[in-house]
Amino acid sequence: MTHAHEWKVSLENLDRRRQNSYAMGGPERLAKHRGQGKLDARARLAHLLDPGTFQEFGTLVGGDIAADGIVTGSGMITGTPVMVGAEDFTTYAGSIGPGGNAKRYRLAELALRNKIPLVMLLEGAGFRAAAGEHYGRTPTDLIAQARCSGHVPTISAVLGASAGHGALVAPVCDFTIMSPQGAIFTAGPPVVKESTGEDITKEELGGPAVALASGVIHNFGANDEAVLDDIRRYLSYFPPSAWSYPPTAGPDDSAGPRATPELLDIVSRDNRKIYNMRAVLDAVFDRTDWFEVQPEFGRAIICALAHLGGHPVAVVANQPQVLAGSVDADAADKAAHFITVADSFHLPIVFLADNPGMLPGSRSERAGVLRSGARMFAAQTTATTLKLHVTLRKAFGFGSMVMSLLGFDGQGATFAYPGATMGAMGAAALSRASHAGGDVAEVLKQMELEASYRSAGHLGFDELIAPDETRNALLAALQQGIYSRQSAPEPVSRTLIMP
Structure with missing residues (x-):
């Protein structure tokens, strides 16, 4: 006797919820994002990782807010496992909600537990909380990321505007790299205008010219694909953790x-x-x-x-x-x-x-x-x-x-x-x-x-x-x-x- 028919409704419901997450911000926002010469969050992970190796977790976090604005999981880079997170700017500008914050913490926690590198792809507006709201003792990703320091390689890429709490991920990493579309700052131009009266663009505030000159960002890539390729290349020199020695290259004349x-x-x-x-x-x-x-x-x-x-x-x-x-x-x-x-x-x-x-x-x-x-x-x-x-x-x-x-x-x-x-x-x-x-x-x-x-x-x-x-x-x-x-x-x- 088969029970497959009993699962039909439940599995259809699961698939529907997954598809909502996979759709990210929807066709219009995705088209606008790609029209700016950028890959979307899931395409970035597909380019970074060995084909077919991405295993997502937290897909249903956020409910109607697709993946709560950040796609998280594990995969392989040249056969080595890594933990990866990609902020999805097409969903609430990649901002951080309570669920997304927990996913970020979990990423770093698993990277340290499994002794494998942590890679964060950044393009987000910081915390989503309304004015005056605080998440209390919700675990913060930066605590877990700091625990990773010196134990597993930590890498970040700034592939769009990255502000506030999310932007702090980059300078805490061992290695950071930025695309031409990237910008990183404590607070974006509207907050700067409100706080100081200064009119400034995001490029003038924290674009590549500023971030590279200040040393906040280490390297620069010509586009998303070049940035992701350089992350793969950088990691090729490193062991998966401080509990391993660096890998020796294959036979070479x-x-x-x-x-x-x-x-x-x-x-x-x-x-x-x-x-x-x-x-x-x-x-x-x-x-x-x-x-x-x-x-x-x-x-x-x-x-x-x-x-x-x-x-x-x-x-x-x-x-x-x-x-x-x-x-x-x-x-x-x-x-x-x-x-x-x-x-x-x-x-x-x-x-x-x-x-x-x-x-x-x-x-x-x-x-x-x-x-x-x-x-x-x-x-x-x-x-x-x-x-x-x-x-x-x-x-x-x-x-x-x-x-x-x-x-x-x-x-x-x-x-x-x-x-x-x-x-x-x-x-x-x-x-x-x-x-x-x-x-x-x-x-x-x-x-x-x-x-x-x-x-x-x-x-x-x-x-x-x-x-x-x-x-x-x-x-x-x-x-x-x-x-x-x-x-x-x-x-x-x-x-x-x-x-």
Whole structure:
């Protein structure tokens, strides 16, 4: 005897309610949304995830308000499970109701419980509560998201206007990326007008130009699809959680040893001549498609994800083309965050140093360069992951310390090129500071050029290497260093108070 007929009415009712949720804001609002060159929330998830892997939860939350304005669930990215949420702007402007807030909390709770990444796709107007209304002790997603920090990778994309509470999701994440349609702010233009009298557009308030310049957003994609592709690419360098080591890339001819004679042409022996550090990364790492994080902010330092011998690594490199490589406040803040993220997920860090120190001057001091420099120093010196260092030409003063050029600081290997100079300051600055004459200045310069040999004589570096040996020296040190992975990984414990 079959009982299938008894289920007919119940299943039809379930299907009707599901279809209401799948319809989001309805045909007209969806058409308007797509007409602006944007994917809708469900299309965004379909593009982000491996085909056919999305498993939704909370579909019926919100009743007549489709999914309560946020589509949530799990899926796979290149075969790795992730938790995902996509705000649906076509439904009540993606605003947050009590049910949606609970779904957000549940997303982060499951990400941490299952030890898998959390990805949030943002385009919403913040809390939906009427004036004066408060949700009491309804669990907030930000509490759960904060608990995820340093334990599972957290990524957000700003794909439209994101305001209020919803906007706070982005800066709490490890990595944030924005589309041309994106804008992020504490409160939108109408509230700004009411509060301050300022007339301003959402683009002027928190569009890509503003958010990238402020450092609130890390990266930029040409459209929704490009943003989602970059999230997949970013995650490919990371383990699913701090309880795993980063994944090794599959067999690749680019991953083996090779000399780097091109560095002899790229890097001038003359400290005064600039070069593009990006060309060094192209030569040293497995492939030239390494992934740069925050390329438009703090440009005096390059932060990038790359592969060395098939192993994901984090790269922190001075950029001589910007401020002659001097470390300014923005660059130090960017690097401090990047180092902490890399260390949290056990990515080895490769430091490529070529700087004349921290950026001097009144403007730099007003920007808090010493505080930011202390933040970067604290991040790198407390990092527990494998650290590899190369001084290409120079590293002076505190600018050398933030780049992990310190004895007894837990490095796996330290290298320098012959003639690399270091110390409190360069010869030219020292001669001016000491009012030295021409002959003395020349002596100081010669002493500076010999500094690498004096340092090597006291094991200030593990080895002096020729530029064409750079990749192979780093590769051998990395292959040796990863043998330390003889116990199960776990989250990093941090006790230092961040400057």
